[in-house]
Amino acid sequence: MPLRVYNTLKKDYEIFSPINESQVGIYMCGMTVQDRPHLGHMRTFLFGDVLRRYLEYKGFEITYIQNFTDIDDKIIEKSRKEGIDWRALGDKNENEYLESAQKLNIKPATYYPRATQFVEEIIEMVQLLIEKGFAYESGGSVYFEVSKFKGYGKLSGKNLEDLKESFRIESDPGKKNPFDFALWKAQKEGEPYWYSPWGKGRPGWHIECSVMSAHFLGQPFDIHMGGQDLIFPHHEDEIAQAEAAHNVQFVRYWIHSAPMLLKGEKMSKSTGLYFAAKELLEQYSPESIRLFILQKHYRSPAEYMQEYLDEAERALYRIKNFLESTPSIENGVVNENYVEKFQRFMDDDLNTPAAVSLIFDLIREGNQKLANGEIPTEEKSTLLLLLEVLGFNISNLSTKKPEVDLIKELMEVILDVRQLLRKNKHFQLADEIREKLEQLGFKIKDTKEGSVFEF
RNA sequence: GGCGACGUAGCCAAGUGGCCUAAGGCGGCGGUUUGCAAAACCGCUAUUCCCCGGUUCGAGUCCGGGCGUCGCCUCCA
Numbered sequence: 060m061p062l063r064v065y066n067t068l069k070k071d072y073e074i075f076s077p078i079n080e081s082q083v084g085i086y087m088c089g090m091t092v093q094d095r096p097h098l099g100h101m102r103t104f105l106f107g108d109v110l111r112r113y114l115e116y117k118g119f120e121i122t123y124i125q126n127f128t129d130i131d132d133k134i135i136e137k138s139r140k141e142g143i144d145w146r147a148l149g150d151k152n153e154n155e156y157l158e159s160a161q162k163l164n165i166k167p168a169t170y171y172p173r174a175t176q177f178v179e180e181i182i183e184m185v186q187l188l189i190e191k192g193f194a195y196e197s198g199g200s201v202y203f204e205v206s207k208f209k210g211y212g213k214l215s216g217k218n219l220e221d222l223k224e225s226f227r228i229e230s231d232p233g234k235k236n237p238f239d240f241a242l243w244k245a246q247k248e249g250e251p252y253w254y255s256p257w258g259k260g261r262p263g264w265h266i267e268c269s270v271m272s273a274h275f276l277g278q279p280f281d282i283h284m285g286g287q288d289l290i291f292p293h294h295e296d297e298i299a300q301a302e303a304a305h306n307v308q309f310v311r312y313w314i315h316s317a318p319m320l321l322k323g324e325k326m327s328k329s330t331g332l333y334f335a336a337k338e339l340l341e342q343y344s345p346e347s348i349r350l351f352i353l354q355k356h357y358r359s360p361a362e363y364m365q366e367y368l369d370e371a372e373r374a375l376y377r378i379k380n381f382l383e384s385t386p387s388i389e390n391g392v393v394n395e396n397y398v399e400k401f402q403r404f405m406d407d408d409l410n411t412p413a414a415v416s417l418i419f420d421l422i423r424e425g426n427q428k429l430a431n432g433e434i435p436t437e438e439k440s441t442l443l444l445l446l447e448v449l450g451f452n453i454s455n456l457s458t459k460k461p462e463v464d465l466i467k468e469l470m471e472v473i474l475d476v477r478q479l480l481r482k483n484k485h486f487q488l489a490d491e492i493r494e495k496l497e498q499l500g501f502k503i504k505d506t507k508e509g510s511v512f513e514f
Numbered sequence: 515g516g517c518g519a520c521g522u523a524g525c526c527a528a529g530u531g532g533c534c535u536a537a538g539g540c541g542g543c544g545g546u547u548u549g550c551a552a553a554a555c556c557g558c559u560a561u562u563c564c565c566c567g568g569u570u571c572g573a574g575u576c577c578g579g580g581c582g583u584c585g586c587c588u589c590c591a
Contacts, residue, residue, distance in 0.1 A: 103591040286591030416538035
C-alpha cells in the first residue's frame with residue numbers, strides 16, 4: 060500500500076514515491092540554537108521520527124539530516140545579553156536538544172550539520188547566485204532579488220503583490236525590494252565574522268539549509284520537513300535560492316507540522332510562552348509525552364495543558380499494565396487484521412491518533428482473553444510491533460523499578476518495621492529479622508540516627 | 515487588510531459522500547475482584563457532528579452565507 064501525504068507545495072495529498080526505489084532522503088529543519096528546546100520543537104521532531112520509523116518499517120533506507128543553525132542575529136544578541144560566547148550558547152542549547160531527543164527515543168539523525176561548518180559552500184552558492192543575476196551586493200551584504208525568481212510564493216501561496224500590501228516591517232535601506240532577503244550579512248562592530256568576497260560577514264538565515272540539504276541529499280531530494288511557521292519566509296526562500304542556483308526542483312515533498320499552543324497562543328521562544336523540554340521530561344515520562352503528541356494529528360494545532368500529560372500518563376499505565384500481566388514472548392505471530400488497519404491509518408497522511416486507538420483495542424481484547432484464562436500472545440506481539448513503529452521505548456514501558464532502587468525501598472520498609480519492634484521492646488523478633496537479613500547478605504547497623512544497611 | 519486551517523460527547527481527539535444507528539484516550543457511572551480499601555479488569559457513557567440555507571436517492575463529510583477559534587504575512591519547530 061502506498062503512503063499518501065499532504066504536500067504543502069501542492070496543497071493537497073499526494074502518493075509518496077521517492078526518487079530512488081528503496082532509499083529516501085529526509086531533511087528536517089532543525090533548531091536555531093538561540094534558545095532552549097521546548098515542547099513545540101519536540102512535537103515537530105517527534106513527528107519526523109515517526110515518519111522516519113514508518114518509512115523504515117515499509118522497507119526504505121533513510122538518510123535523515125537535521126541541521127543546527129548556530130549563527131544568526133538572535134544568537135549574537137542573546138549571547139551578548141547573557142555575557143557568554145555565542146558558540147557556548149549554541150552548544151548549550153544544542154546539547155539540551157540532543158539529550159531531550161534521546162530521552163524521547165527520537166532516533167539520531169544520520170548527520171547533524173551546523174551552519175558554521177558550511178560557510179565556504181555558502182559563499183560559493185552566494186557567488187553563483189550573483190553570477191546568475193539572482194542576487195546583488197549592497198554595503199557588504201548580499202541580497203536575493205525576489206522579483207527575479209518567478210516561482211516566488213509557490214510554497215506559501217503568497218504573491219509579491221499581496222505581500223506588498225501586507226508589508227509591516229521597516230525595510231533595510233540596502234534592499235531593492237523589501238522582500239529581498241539576505242544571503243550574506245555584513246559584519247557589524249563586535250559581531251562574529253568570516254572573510255568573504257564582500258568583506259567580513261556571516262551567512263544569512265535560509266541559505267544554510269539550501270546548502271546543507273543539497274550537500275547531503277542532492278537536489279532534488281525527497282522530503283523536507285519542519286514546523287508550519289517555517290513555510291514563510293524560511294522555506295519559501297530556500298526554494299527560491301536553491302532553484303535559482305541549480306535550475307532544478309529543490310524538494311519534492313514538503314511536510315509541515317502544526318504548532319503547539321499554550322493558552323491559545325503559539326508556544327514560542329519569542330513570547331516566552333513555552334514549556335522547556337528538559338523540565339517536562341523531569342516531570343513526565345518520555346512515553347507519555349510521545350503518546351500525548353501522537354494522539355493528535357500532526358497537522359492540527361494542539362493545545363498544551365499539564366492535565367493532558369497527566370491523562371496521557373494514566374493511559375500509558377494501561378499499556379504498561381497489560382504488558383506486565385502477559386508472559387514475555389519472542390517472535391510471536393501478529394494479528395494481520397490489526398497490522399493491515401495500522402498500515403491503512405498510517406498510509407493516510409500518518410493518522411497517528413487512529414493508529415494509537417488500535418493499541419487500546421488490542422489491549423482490551425488481550426485483557427478479555429486474560430479474563431477467560433487464555434494467553435493473548437497474538438495481541439501482545441501485535442501491540443509490541445505497533446509500539447515499536449510508533450517509536451515507544453518498549454523497555455521503558457514497565458512499571459517495574461530498577462532492582463537496586465527496589466531493594467533500597469524494600470529495606471527501608473523492613474527496617475522501619477524493625478525499628479517499631481525495637482521501640483516496643485520486641486527485641487527477640489527484631490534480632491531474628493537482623494539475623495535472617497544477614498544470612499541474605501545484608502549487614503544491619505543500629506545507630507543513634509536509625510538503622511542502616513550494607514549489601 | 516491579504517493568505518490558510520479549524521469548530522465532533524464534561525475534556526482531549528479520529529472520521530473528508532453510503533460499512534457513522536460517529537473510533538480511541540481521560541473523566542463519570544455500573545459491575546468483577548478484594549477482609550476493607552486502592553489498583554487492575556470488564557461494561558455503559560454523542561438519535562448527533564457551531565448556526566442557517568443549498569446540492570444529492572443519501573452529508574459530520576460537498577457548496578454558499580453567518581458566528582467563533584487559531585496560524586502565517588522577514589523572531590519562530
